[in-house]
Amino acid sequence: MNEMNMPNWLKQRAFLTPDRTALVFEKRSWTFAQLYRNTLKAASALSxxxxxxxxxxxxxxxxxxETIFTxxxxxQIGAIALxxxxRLTAExxxxxxxxxxxSHILFDPFHERKAAAISGIRSISIADFPDGKPFTPRETFVLDEPCxxxxxSGTTGRPKGVIxxxxxxxxxxxxSALNLGLHTDDTWLCAVPLFHISGYSIVMKSVIYGMEVCLFxxxxxxxxxxxxxxxxxxIISVVTAMLSDMLKELTGNYSPRFRCMLLGGGPAPLPLLEQCRQKDIPVYQTYGMTxxxxxxxTLAPEYALTKLGSAGKPLFPCAVKIDxxxxxxxLVSGPNVTQGYLNRPEANEQSFQNGWFHTGDIxxxxxxxxxxxxDRRSDLIISGGENIYPAEIxxxxxxxxxxxxxxxTGVPDEKWGSVPAAFYVADRPLSSEELAAFCSEKLxxxxxPAYFIQVDKLPRNASNKLLRRELAAKWRDEYAH
Structure with a gap:
């Protein structure tokens, strides 16, 4: 079977629409031709x-x-960006x-100290690329090649590298384009980190669509x-916490030109969606992963309230089913689904079966x-034969x-096998009775929960994801009788 090739994306884009704005950052902007020149300068230095x-x-x-140029x-070189x-520690x-x-770690001035703490791997500053020899980029991208x-973040054990x-x-x-449509005057605001797929994918869409990115x-x-x-x-990509902060600060109305608020990172609470509807904010809820x-x-705005809590239907080239x-x-499948995890044959065997990727989500x-x-499958609590999802509680x-x-988290129980224990942060002292009565009305x-434990803070990883396994360990160490 022949490998599928495409023309080098950025080179092709700079050829097709050289004078179109590619990137805006603070008060500066770059056309695609300028972006390509800056990229070749960076490629020359890195090479x-x-x-x-x-x-x-x-x-x-x-x-x-500079991060986008990198x-x-x-x-252009054919190297793979890790x-x-x-937010992670140097370790x-x-x-x-x-x-x-x-082979290398590329860092900006803000992360110089963290990069310096990492030994045995050559480090290169990307703060200012010197002028070097003209660089000849590769002509084509192979679609099966790692980019x-x-x-x-790994809810269990060490994290895994997604290819x-x-x-x-x-x-x-x-x-995404088949779902949201493509307008020649689109500008996508990127305030999510470029090291997350949400940010990185905006940079990829920019060069594929010929679309301006407004970078924060x-x-x-x-x-x-x-x-x-x-x-x-x-268009803007947000998570619930970002949208909530934006609504608190909002005094006027968004321009009619603004057409899509792409909301990821879990279902949004009803009051938030109702607020968006009152202000005519077109929210598209999504489900996705690295x-x-x-x-x-993705859930289109017309279903935001009638299908409350739903992530929507699969994008056109994709399929979803429940095991x-x-x-x-x-289970998901589609051409956007990873080929597998780097150097993890066992995990790949578990996750990929009969053409379907097992997400680990319920x-x-x-x-x-x-x-x-x-909920996450790894966090499921089975109590007396009943499935309990921590996220619901x-x-x-x-x-x-x-x-x-x-x-x-689930904690051991002689009668039921496992029961839920709730750890919480509150702005005043609360009694277990008060919380149990409140939960009983809704669950x-x-x-x-059989237990309510007030704490100063909850354990989270660098991506701000709650680490329920650490709550289980805390229970074992401090509260188990």
């Missing part, structure tokens, strides 16, 4: 530093134009670099609202084919006025 086709290169950098430069979560980053067999690697090919990124962009170094609700009110952007190169299921009668593990499909994501607890955040009896 002169010894980076070759097939090398894995860690990228430890903020949302800055991402594209690695593609996007590093800058965690070093583990990922060694696990991937990375990027991102380590999943994302050029074909994965291309079909992800294609599926950090999330700033006030400044982002201004961009949306002024009509500077048409392994699917961004969204794979079970009514609810069970969510969900159900309604009669019309809308997906509802219920956490959602109820956080709707109690004094509870700021909550985490639920089946077997779902009401």
């Amino acid at each position: 002169a530093s010894g980076i070759q086709k097939g090398d894995f290169c860690g990228v430890l950098a903020s949302n800055k134009p 991402i594209y430069a690695l593609q 996007m590093l979560n800058s 965690e980053i070093e583990w990922q670099l060694l696990d991937a067999g990375a 990027s690697i991102m380590y999943t 994302q090919t050029y074909g994965n990124h291309y079909t992800s962009a294609e599926g 170094e950090k999330f700033d609700a006030k400044r982002i609202n201004e961009s949306l009110e002024n009509g500077d952007v048409t 392994e699917t190169s961004s969204q794979i299921v 079970g009668e009514e609810e069970g593990e969510i 969900g159900r499909l309604d009669s019309e084919g809308f997906l509802y994501v219920l 956490e959602s109820v607890l956080t709707s109690f006025e004094a509870v700021l955040e909550a985490g639920v 089946a009896r077997y779902k009401v």
Whole structure:
């Protein structure tokens, strides 16, 4: 079978629409022709530093134009970008670099100290690329070839490196365009990290669509609202916490030019969606993961309230099914789904079966084919033969006025095998009786936590994901009788 080739994306884009704006950052902007020139300059410097086709290169950098030049430069060389979560410790980053067999770590000035703490891997600053010899980029991209690697946060054990090919990124962009439509004047605001698939995929869409990206170094609700009110952007990717902050800061209305708020990171609470509807904000809820190169299921705004809590239906080239009668593990397939995890044959054997990727998430499909994501399989509590999803209890607890955040885990019980224990952060002392009474109104009896423990903070990883296994360990160490 012949390998599928495409013309080098950035070179092709700079040829097709050289004068179109590609990137805006603060008060500066670059056309695609300028972006290509900056990328070739970066590729020349990186190549002169010894980076070759097939090398894995860690990228430890903020949302800055230099980071985007670096991402594209690695593609010109044929090296693979290992996007590093800058919130991780130097030790965690070093583990990922060694696990991937990375040849270099590329860092910006803000992360210089962290990069310096990593030994045994050559480091290169991307702050300012010197002028070097003219660089000849490769002519084609092979769709089956790895383009990027991102380590999943790993709810159990060590994180795993997800291989994302050029074909994965291309079909992800294609599926999104078939869903949202493509306008020649689109501008996508990127305030999510470039080291996450949500940010990286915007950079890929930019060059594939010929679309302007408005890059923000950090999330700033006030400044982002201004961009949306002024009509500077048409699309933005957010998670619930970002949207909530934006609504708190919002005084006017968003421009009619703004057409899509792409919401990931779990279902949004009803009051938030109702607020968006009152303000005519077009929210598209999504379900996706690093392994699917961004969204794979999306809910159109017209269903935001009638299909409350649903992530929607699969994008055009994708399929979703449930491994079970009514609810069970969510299985996905499509050309945007990863080929597998780097150096993890056992995990690949478990995750990929008969053409379907096993997500590890629990969900159900309604009669019309809308997906509802219920919880992570690894966190499922089985109590007296009943399945209990911690996220459902956490959602109820956080709707109690004094509870700021909550985490639920299963703890051993002689009678039931396992029962839920709730750890929570609150703005005043609360009694277990008060919380149990509140939960009893909203949850089946077997779902009401047997224990309520007030704590100062909940354990989270660098991606701000709740670590329920650490709650289980805390219970064993401190509260088990």
